[in-house]
Amino acid sequence: MPRDSRPLPALALAGALTATGVLHLVRPRTFEPLIPRRLGSPRAWVLGSGVAELACAAAVAAPATRRAGGLATAALFVAVFPGNVTMALASHPGARSWAMRPAVAWGRLPFQVPLVAWALRVARTAGGAS
Template identity: 55%
Template sequence: MTRHPPAPVRPLGPGARAVAAAFLVSGVVHLVRPRVFEPAVPRALPRPRALVLLSGAAELACAAGLVVPATRRAAGPASAALLAAVFPANVQMAVDGVRDLAHHQSPGAATRAAVTLARLPLQWPLIRWAWAAGR
């Protein structure tokens, strides 16, 4: 029986590196300051704090999985699924940001609304990059 050498590990592409970096930063903030993310949990879901902590841990696991070549094949689709799963929270943040802008005109409200709205279409390239990293 002939043993074939393992296929060379491709370096993580720039898009997947961006996903891993975003997961790393966001995951840490989810765990250290969960209160920041609790309002983003859609109102229909129970136990916002637990969901924020769980998603933070999942983001850190996906970041590590993308960076480690041996786990990248599984981490790519897992990362894409996580990004899709948290999309409703991103929508909730955008809705709340626009509502805050319309009703309060608080300092920074326009910037928050713009950032949360601009972030929504960015989710799709992140999902594609994460998925591609698993191939």
């Protein structure tokens, strides 16, 4: 398989996924308000998403699995978007959690589109394809 001609965007994405994955595992309470109660235990969903982010990070970081990792990351970013909308709708100025403050909650919504595009670009360029 040809070497990846543009590894820096992939490695930066892997780093971002690692940071958010660790944050989900270390500070799950920050994210628990995002999970609708009808889905069951918020803690399980938050921890599961942290593990998924770390798995995507590992897949994106390794050239042999970069294409699949980029596609999985794009799907993950799409899957968590409803949680981000829930967070924005539930945000309020006096929130104790930084993630539930309106500027943060609403400010992160527009970033989902470039995040998905970034992950798809990493998948598309994996293995030196253009």
